[in-house]
Amino acid sequence: MIKINKKSLGVIFSISILSTLSGSINASAASTPDLSFASTYGILSSTYTNTSVTTINGDVGFTTPPATAPLGTHTNYGSGAPYATAGTNQGSALSALNLENCTFNFAAGPINLSTDTTHGTAGTYSPGVYCSTGAMDVAGPLTLSGNGTYIFRPVGALTSTAGATITLTGANACNIFWTPTQATTLAANTTFFGTIIDNAGITIGANTTLSGRALAFGGTVTTDTNTITAPTCTTPVVAPVITPSMGGIYSMPWVTPSIHITKIATPSSLPFGPGTVTYNYVVTNPGTIPMSKITMRDDKCSNIIFASGDSNSDSKLDITESWNYSCTTTLSQTTTNIVTVTGESINGLTATDRATATVIVGVSVITVPNNSTTTTVFPSFPNTGLPPTTNNYPLVIISLILLTSLSTIKISKLHYLKK
Amino acid sequence: MTVTNDQSKNQIIEQAILSSPLRLKIERIKVDTHIESVNTTQAGAMEVPKDIKNVAWYELGTHPGDVGSAVIAGHYGWKNSKESAFDKLYTLHKGDKVTTENKEGVITSFIVVDIKIFDSSANTKEVFYSNDGKSHLNLITCNGTWNKLDKNYSKRLVIFTDKEL
Numbered sequence: 001m002i003k004i005n006k007k008s009l010g011v012i013f014s015i016s017i018l019s020t021l022s023g024s025i026n027a028s029a030a031s032t033p034d035l036s037f038a039s040t041y042g043i044l045s046s047t048y049t050n051t052s053v054t055t056i057n058g059d060v061g062f063t064t065p066p067a068t069a070p071l072g073t074h075t076n077y078g079s080g081a082p083y084a085t086a087g088t089n090q091g092s093a094l095s096a097l098n099l100e101n102c103t104f105n106f107a108a109g110p111i112n113l114s115t116d117t118t119h120g121t122a123g124t125y126s127p128g129v130y131c132s133t134g135a136m137d138v139a140g141p142l143t144l145s146g147n148g149t150y151i152f153r154p155v156g157a158l159t160s161t162a163g164a165t166i167t168l169t170g171a172n173a174c175n176i177f178w179t180p181t182q183a184t185t186l187a188a189n190t191t192f193f194g195t196i197i198d199n200a201g202i203t204i205g206a207n208t209t210l211s212g213r214a215l216a217f218g219g220t221v222t223t224d225t226n227t228i229t230a231p232t233c234t235t236p237v238v239a240p241v242i243t244p245s246m247g248g249i250y251s252m253p254w255v256t257p258s259i260h261i262t263k264i265a266t267p268s269s270l271p272f273g274p275g276t277v278t279y280n281y282v283v284t285n286p287g288t289i290p291m292s293k294i295t296m297r298d299d300k301c302s303n304i305i306f307a308s309g310d311s312n313s314d315s316k317l318d319i320t321e322s323w324n325y326s327c328t329t330t331l332s333q334t335t336t337n338i339v340t341v342t343g344e345s346i347n348g349l350t351a352t353d354r355a356t357a358t359v360i361v362g363v364s365v366i367t368v369p370n371n372s373t374t375t376t377v378f379p380s381f382p383n384t385g386l387p388p389t390t391n392n393y394p395l396v397i398i399s400l401i402l403l404t405s406l407s408t409i410k411i412s413k414l415h416y417l418k419k
Numbered sequence: 420m421t422v423t424n425d426q427s428k429n430q431i432i433e434q435a436i437l438s439s440p441l442r443l444k445i446e447r448i449k450v451d452t453h454i455e456s457v458n459t460t461q462a463g464a465m466e467v468p469k470d471i472k473n474v475a476w477y478e479l480g481t482h483p484g485d486v487g488s489a490v491i492a493g494h495y496g497w498k499n500s501k502e503s504a505f506d507k508l509y510t511l512h513k514g515d516k517v518t519t520e521n522k523e524g525v526i527t528s529f530i531v532v533d534i535k536i537f538d539s540s541a542n543t544k545e546v547f548y549s550n551d552g553k554s555h556l557n558l559i560t561c562n563g564t565w566n567k568l569d570k571n572y573s574k575r576l577v578i579f580t581d582k583e584l
Contacts, residue, residue, distance in 0.1 A: 266486050267486035268485055269485070269487075270487075271481060271487070272548050276550075378546075379543060381559060382492040383464065384467050384495055384560050384561050385494070386471065386503060387567075388496060
């Protein structure tokens with residue numbers, strides 16, 4: 001059931017799921033995820049340890065407080081709202097970051113980002129997703145060059161060496177992410193940029209500055225005479241100015257907006273039990289007026305990612321465009337899910353559409369209980385052989401018999417060859 | 420004043436529901452046949468086509484063209500002087516093309532990528548299951564020698580194919 005709401009025109013449009021669409025869109029480059037409520041936090045932690053004079057310009061989240069409160073401006077301090085939601089948003093952002101494909105894979109083992117030349121010029125990186133199977137160390141100067149999203153993804157720890165400095169040329173701290181699987185330890189006197197997401201813990205050494213965020217909602221953040229400044233990254237879009245026509249009262253045409261969504265699950269069934277399913281959504285505008293504030297919600301898949309489709313990069317779903325989204329999740333039982341898309345037209349009216357999909361899981365699993373474990377047994381081979389008879393040997397068997405005992409086969413047995 | 424634009428009420432389920440495959444064609448060995456849909460026997464084996472000219476698709480598994488491993492089996496051997504659908508399956512090579520067609524006329528093409536012989540009692544996981552995110556169609560027929568006591572051929576020939584991109 002759709003309701004159309006008439007709103008005042010003095011509305012500030014904010015880009016929510018479309019925060020990744022500011023600027024030009026390159027469907028093949030990595031995207032900056034929406035941090036939502038985590039974006040205002042300079043520190044997000046379970047335990048925040050600090051006994052020094054440290055300045056945090058940004059919210060500070062913790063359940064166990066520091067012995068010494070940090071200086072600086074923090075609208076939110078402690079575990080009150082939106083602390084819990086920010087924690088969830090940290091998780092969603094990390095999931096989105098981890099779904100970005102690696103644009104460069106380092107060789108196995110620990111990597112010194114400042115001296116590595118396998119990726120390109122030593123110490124310089126352009127936007128991309130850099131993946132390693134070992135720890136990453138910013139051991140010296142590091143330059144991030146170019147506007148775009150950087151993701152550094154070590155399977156291992158993240159460290160810096162004392163005095164290491166990151167320099168940005170054309171890059172923006174809003175679009176730099178560090179997602180190690182083990183703890184982060186920045187040494188003393190480091191100049192660091194970007195958002196570190198690391199529930200294994202983040203320790204920042206003495207006199208180090210971080211233009212970014214230390215997000216460890218499930219872990220401990222430790223500071224020591226640091227300055228952390230959370231960047232302001234949201235881009236408010238001002239509502240367009242409508243000028244009244246000459247000598248009259250300006251009135252908006254009463255145009256009914258329209259939006260349409262389809263959804264396909266791949267695979268459409270998981271016959272042998274739980275597995276990964278990707279939902280691909282296509283949102284189109286069958287109406288006559290461009291749609292903004294496109295929001296998507298799937299009741300069984302939480303990390304919907306915009307893939308492509310805003311051909312003119314104006315953040316509006318134009319009537320000629322098809323916007324593609326995807327969401328990947330693991331299903332362990334037959335699941336029916338509904339995605340809802342909502343958009344708003346310039347005259348303040350909204351339209352909504354829904355699409356449903358059902359993925360059947362585990363229909364043909366044959367399980368054999370074996371003490372405390374169950375073994376999946378697949379169907380055995382079908383019995384597709386017909387018994388050979390003396391008058392009806394398929395050619396291959398006839399050939400074998402011919403080869404092995406030519407003299408004993410009578411011509412009459414070869415009558416099928418006349419066909 | 421409210422205007423209701425209830426698009427979702429008229430909407431059918433938007434998911435592209437894959438219908439059963441109906442025809443199998445393998446041009447190089449002149450196979451152009453009907454696909455029956457089958458289940459498992461009480462003993463847990465995949466069922467076989469009722470007509471030896473037809474082949475059978477394991478309907479509890481993956482649809483041909485969907486992500487996963489779809490399985491189609493066909494008979495091998497003659498009955499009443501008539502050929503079975505997969506009598507010449509053993510002559511296929513890597514690179515040969517196999518196509519399926521469903522009720523809606525959607526044709527999906529596959530390319531042979533591997534050919535293996537299994538014991539008739541071997542574990543079939545490799546044939547019925549995959550989780551590499553790709554679409555496979557695996558064809559099964561009999562091979563080896565006929566065992567009069569078991570009323571079974573000793574081997575199974577499996578042609579592994581990948582969906583053509």
